[in-house]
Amino acid sequence: RKGGISVIVSIASGKGGTGKTTVALLLMANCPNATVIDCDVEEPNCHLFLQPISTVERQVTVMVPAFDADLCNGCGRCVSDCLFNALAVTGKEVLLFDELCHGCGGCILACTRGAVSESFTPIGVVRTGTATQNGAGKLIDGLLNVGAVAATPLIKALKENLPDVGDVIVDCPPGTACSMVAAVAGSDYCLLVTEPTPFGLHDLSLAAGVVKMLGIPIGVVINKSDGGEWDTKVSAWCKAENISILGLIPHSEAFAREYAAGRISPEYQALAGEIWTNISREVKIGEGTCGHERKRRDR
Numbered sequence: 001r002k003g004g005i006s007v008i009v010s011i012a013s014g015k016g017g018t019g020k021t022t023v024a025l026l027l028m029a030n031c032p033n034a035t036v037i038d039c040d041v042e043e044p045n046c047h048l049f050l051q052p053i054s055t056v057e058r059q060v061t062v063m064v065p066a067f068d069a070d071l072c073n074g075c076g077r078c079v080s081d082c083l084f085n086a087l088a089v090t091g092k093e094v095l096l097f098d099e100l101c102h103g104c105g106g107c108i109l110a111c112t113r114g115a116v117s118e119s120f121t122p123i124g125v126v127r128t129g130t131a132t133q134n135g136a137g138k139l140i141d142g143l144l145n146v147g148a149v150a151a152t153p154l155i156k157a158l159k160e161n162l163p164d165v166g167d168v169i170v171d172c173p174p175g176t177a178c179s180m181v182a183a184v185a186g187s188d189y190c191l192l193v194t195e196p197t198p199f200g201l202h203d204l205s206l207a208a209g210v211v212k213m214l215g216i217p218i219g220v221v222i223n224k225s226d227g228g229e230w231d232t233k234v235s236a237w238c239k240a241e242n243i244s245i246l247g248l249i250p251h252s253e254a255f256a257r258e259y260a261a262g263r264i265s266p267e268y269q270a271l272a273g274e275i276w277t278n279i280s281r282e283v284k285i286g287e288g289t290c291g292h293e294r295k296r297r298d299r
Contacts, residue, residue, distance in 0.1 A: 008168040009279060010187040012211065014203025016174035018193045019223035019249065022259060023275075024171040025049050026249075028137055029264050030272035034167040036131075038141035039155045039183035041124060046171055049262050052129025052139045060142070060157045061120040062150070063103040067094045071115035078107035078116060099149045123148040126157050133262070138163060151179040159186065176203075176210045189283050190216045191246065191275075195223050196230035201237060208241065217282055219246040221275065226251045246278040247271055 009027070011020045021038075024046065028034050038046040065078075074092035086100035087107060098121070108116045124144040131139050140161050142154045151173065159182075162168060172183035184190055190211045194204040204220070211218050220238050225231055225248040238245050249255075249271065258265040 006165075006167050007189065007279070007283060008162075008170065008187045010170040010172055010184045010190045010216075011193060012172040012180055012184055012190055012207055013174055013193045014176055014205070014207035015199060018174075018195050018200060018203075019221075020174070020193050021045055021049075021171055022223065022249070022264075023191060023193050023221050024169050025264050026268055026272040027169050027275065028131075029266075030269055030276060031137075031167055033137050034169055035138040035140060035163045036169045036171060037158055037161075038139065038171045039158055039179070040171060040173040041142040041144040041151050041154045041158070041179075042173065044141040044143060046139055047127075047129075047141055049133060049264065050131035050139045051133040052127075052131055055127050055129035058126045058128075058157075059122050060124055060126055060154050061122050062153050063105065063118050064098055064101055064121050065096060065105075065107050065116050066119040067096070068115045068117070069093065071113050072111075073113065073115075075113075077110045077112065081106045081110035102150070103153070123150065124154045126154070126161065128161060137166070152182045155179055155182045159183075176206050180207075181210060181214070184211060184216060185214060187216050189279055190218050191221055191279075192218060192243075193221050193223055194234060196225060196228060196234050198230070201230065201234050204234070205237070208243065219244045219278065219282055221245070221247045221249065223249045224251040225249060244278065244282060246282075247275040 011024045013020050024036055028036050036046055038044045072092060072094060074089050076089045079087045079089055084100050084102050086097045088095045124142055126142050128140050131137050140158055142158045144151055144154055170183055170187060173179045192204055192207050194200045208218055220243055222234055235245060255265050
């Protein structure tokens, strides 16, 4: 981690469609020199709003084993040592199920005949550019290749590109699986976005459980808030779990129309500033609207 980074905030949820990207873009619009990392590599969409220019692409590869048929005698040691059931032996031929392979290299160590070696296969690209809309910061996103099933290595590659200075906003993939964990890991704070519905509350509780296991402080933003019954239930659950509600985004047709057109409505700038202030208090960083205007204190 680079010393000039003020704060790393991840935006996550237990389900899709709650408004993670909405919150990430609101925060960036309030702090225009921040860097947004779009970790939803299967369906990245921050670029649609930020319209980056000067984009640089870097291919990301993962290790997969290669087998030398002349040296392999089909002993099956590699199969026995594979923790992910990615290998099978038929006769003297080793079959690799690459969608199960984690690239750990255990099969290479297990082979006593030197029949297994490293090879590399591309899984996607990392893209870095400068935003021209809804903030003037930096956008880092990734695009997973069609057919590739392991998003985690690409997400880790995205997070290797942290900037030298400024705030970092991580737009996480939905759910509570490995890709979400990889995106949230290393954050100073995690904002969980939910909606006031039975499904929203259920999946919020799942996501909160995962983030607590990572030891990362949590706050909640309620999107599409209408002041109804489920707003009250979500608030009560957060109070019972000792989780702060940092902001309420009202249910607004006008806001939805702006968002659908790729714009972040400026009327919510004050709300974004309030959320930043609340994050500052939660992670004990000095006052200011954006992290790059603050100095980190010992926590």
